[in-house]
Amino acid sequence: MNSINSGSDKRIIMEELNQDIPTTETIKSEIEDSKSEILVVPTMAQMAAEGKTPEILFWVGCAGSFDERAQKITRSICKILQHVGMSYAVLGTEESCTGDPAKRAGNEFLFQMQAMVNIDVLNGYAVKKIVTGCPHCFNTLKNEYPQLGGNYDVIHHTQLIQQLIDEGKLKTQDGESFKGKKITYHDACYLGRGNNVYEAPRAALEVLDAELVEMKRCKSNGLCCGAGGAQMFKEPEKGKREISDERIDDAIAIQANIVASACPFCMTMLRDGVKHHEKEDEIQVLDIAEITVKANGL
């Protein structure tokens, strides 16, 4: 996905609803990733062929697979898994949309079609535990798949990171220091209010040598980024302003240097908000996984 710096990321994503996209093109990362290890991403199919069962399945999600910015989050999560030596695998091309955007938009047929096909694949590999890179996938897999025959222990990647920190497997002394930086966490609706996950993302930030600040609207009062409920894939209704601009007001008010996010859709919206306010030089939007990777020098 070729996002340019001017203009809205969401608009580009919207345009891609209609376009056939050249897929072979290699895209340079905007932020230089430090490459201490070569990333090897195992798939469930490979593992199964070798007669192995990974401890956990990493459910990448559509944004994590296709959106250029979100791909960096995906690779960060893989780096973390590889670094701690956790046995994991992805579904690769066997993964398909969980059906979340269809369900929120009211298309229950399409949702359940997707769910049943995915459950077939997951149950085929006898998957027990899943970590997702997206709160929407997390919510759907965890809450809406069980009734349709898909019973898994589902966690979000921020919960995994918290767990790894608690176990002492992730330490922050080896990597980039966040000293003197003001970091604020933007609650993703489907983690926070949707599933009461407020502490895990914050726990991942608390280990940093940075100043953690809360926005005026946080935790259960957190303001949506504007992408949920399939808004990501449509024009917003007529109004005074974009929800993402309203949200970045909160970050500006506390003079945050970094807005930490835990959702690829929030990422797109928050970046649009930062661009709208022309604060690209002052405010960085980073996923908790990316921050963890930086802090650990992975």
Next chain:
Amino acid sequence: MIAQIIFLLILATAVFLFSKNAGKIRRNILLGKDLDRSDNPAERWKIMTKVALGQSKMVKRPVAAVMHIFIYVGFVIINLEVLEIMIDGLFGSHRIFSKPLGSLYGLLIGSFEVLALLVLVSCVTFLARRNILKLKRFSGVEMKEWPKSDANYILFIEILLMTAFLTMNACDYKLQAMHFSHYIKAGSFPISSLIAPLLPSSGEALEMIERGCWWFHIVGILAFLNYLPYSKHFHIILAFPNVYYSKLTPKGQFTNMPTVTNEVKAMLDPSFTPPEATEPGRFGAKDATDLTWKNLMDSYTCTECGRCTSVCPANITGKLLSPRKIMMDTRDRITEVGNNIDKHGKDYTDDKTLLDNYITREELWACTTCNACTDACPVNIDPLNIITEMRRYIVMEESQAPASLNNMFGNVENNGAPWKYSSADRFNWADHE
């Protein structure tokens, strides 16, 4: 004796009319579709105790919370006094509890008085917040003349009732000091004793005012009771069952429609036979009667406080959507359906529906499903569920989703992703670095 008969007649009429109108609301709620919320009674009692009885969700706005608790506690506790008033009214006694309760009676009447004053102060503050400070939360497209007047009437009536209660006690206090007629020494009057000097000194005049206030207070309460079914103030009753029947699953979890499950299973596996033919019905909700009884109970429980709308990201950024309007529209529509049944019989249908005649598509499509509204509601009302059900109708029955969403559906169906990427390229991210 005549007074007792008049009192009995008024009381009987009030109770009869209230039961009739409350029964209509119950009937209207039951026009909704079935939904099983009989599970987990222990957890339900717990949540009701915490959220309804304990008002735990009110604390997010401390000023309103404190004032509201004054009125709420005042209302509940002063009703103990109403019990005495009822008995006195029916049997022609005066302060019948004073003897059996002894010194406790004085403490009770004294605390009622303090509460009555707190209720007065709170009501005046609430009126000021609505009419002088004009808090933004109390305005909006749905806050037309009736909802605004309704709120003011409620506060005004409560002020009148509390004033009558305190004036009655003040007269009693003076009459007791004068050893006038049957006014025995009973109760303590920390607040009304302060207004006593403003009252006349003649025993006859005092007795007239005391009786006048007594009648005004009790008839006022009974009239207020009968106002409830027409008012947002009905929340004082429905808040409790409504919280009891709350959704207990995570907020992010939407229902999986079982009728769809059967069809999808049959599509994927031709040998599948659905358990038994379920009622055909329509997918999602076009009219209020397509919603569940819980959606409808939610609508009658709504007291239009606007906490939902004030945190709605769509509303904050100027979109048409207001979760409070969704609830008020649902209530107004099901009331209209109920009135039609009363007037024209059970099978009558007008040419109106909740969708389009009350709630526009623009409102429904502005929702981000962020659950801020459901989280903010002090009585666990769920506007998001109504919005979802109406989207389901638009998408599955009418195929009228916005064009870009139809593109998204097509992509998910064909490529397994909301964008038009080939599923064969789904794993390319691993090679990019």
